Amino acid sequence: MNDCLFFGSNQFPKLIKNEPNEITKPIQFKFENENENENENEKQIKQISSGYYSTIFLFKNGKAIEYLFNSKQNPEKIQIEENIQKVTVGYDNEAILTIERNVFAKGYYVNSKNPNKFINISSLIEDKNDRIIQDVVSGYDSIYLLTSNQNAYGIGYNFDGQLGFDSKTLPKTEKPILMMKNVSKIFSGNTSYSVFLLNSNQELFGCGWNNYGQVGLGESIKEKKIQKLTKIQNIPKGKIIDIQCGYDYSIMLIENENENENPKRKLYSCGYWQYNGLGKNEDTYEFTEIKSSLFENDDNILDFSVGNVHTLILTSNSKLIGFGHNFSGQLATGDTNDQKFQFKLNFLN
Structure with missing residues (x-):
């Protein structure tokens, strides 16, 4: 099995034993009752998606394991046997995209009568010709579907307008509703009440919670x-x-298409600065570049990950850069002190 490193709030005390509630340095995550007779595809992790109440590990064989956090500090392990293409976890919802392009989801705002049961939400789309799903994205309490016809649907919580409709007339919905047509990508986050939709002309649209300008519409x-x-x-x-x-x-990742041989990728952010998850020391109402002395001239952004109030960036020179809130050790610094300035994490070396 490929190595899986874990740090931050320890919600898996049954699996990560003899460790404190806050794990401030990376340790290896070991799966319970690991079967030595499994083939390599059954051991290789394809994707991990985590929220406050649950974490789902997706393996290359299309199976998944879900660990549900509970008050007894012993996570409930659930084996998901579907042919899974992608998993996505929000604060209080989970969704899986199958190889057959169906989406099964659960959560209070998806199915209030039985929030712990996976249901096929793609089958609830009113237009039967629009039920083949290309992608699925979880927000805080909402789930977004992108169909093969490039239509975007939303289901769940809409109190802050994150489904693109007036929250007084539509506070929530347990049936997918059409948000926009001609959509190529959907972006959100598992702690976010905001969502962005990108159309085929590279025009970006946003809606949802904007109390600190995190939709990027300007001051x-x-x-x-x-x-x-x-x-x-x-x-x-x-x-x-x-x-x-x-x-x-x-936070937005943009690739400069003018540099044909080696396209340069840069990060831009907007929103609230207090814990410096956006990489700046002031509120920013439009997407502006994140700059750092740690970015070298030949460095490029390979990947990044945004948490509740912290950010990790992986560069082409195998550097892992982090900044933001660190109250549970989620920046792997060895302590729980916030990091308001970018710094290099050394455990990749």
Whole structure:
């Protein structure tokens, strides 16, 4: 099995024994009752998705293991036998995309009568010709579906307009509703009440919670709730690769298409600065570049990950850079002190 390192809040005391509640340095995660007779595909991790109440490990053989956190500090282990393509976990919801392009999900705002049971939410789309799902993304209490016809649907919580509709007339829905057509990508985050939709013309639209400008609409937009999908102006030039949303901020990865031989990738952020999850020491209402003395001239951004109020960045020179809130040791610094300035984590070397 490929190595899986774990640090931060220890919600797996049954599996990670003799460790404190906050694990501040990376340790290896070991699966319970690991079967030595499994083939390599059954041991190789393809994807991990984690929220506050659960973590799902997806393996290359299309099976998954879900660990549910509970008050007894002993996580409940659930084997998911579907042919799974992708898993995504929000704060209070989980969703799996199968190879057959169906989406099964569970959570209170998906199925209030039985929130612990997976149901096929793609089959609830009113247009039967639009039930083949290309991608699925979890928000805090909402789930977003992208169909093969490039239509975006939302289901779940809409109190802050994160489904693109007025929250007073539609506070929540347990049936997918059409948000926008001609969509190529959906972006959100498992602690986010905001969502971004990118159309085929590389035009970006956003809605949801905007109390600190995390939708990136600019300082002139004072509304705390953006309850209608709104076009984001002044987007930095280049191809949008990814957007990930924390609780009060958003980070965008853009690739400069003009540098044909070695396209340069840069990160841009907007939102609340207090714990510096956005890489700056002031509120930012539009997407502006994250700069750091740790980024060398020949360095490039390979990947990044946004948590509730902290960020990790992986560069092409095998550097892992982190900053933000560190109250549970989620930055692997060896302590629980916040990091308001970018620093290099050394455990990859």
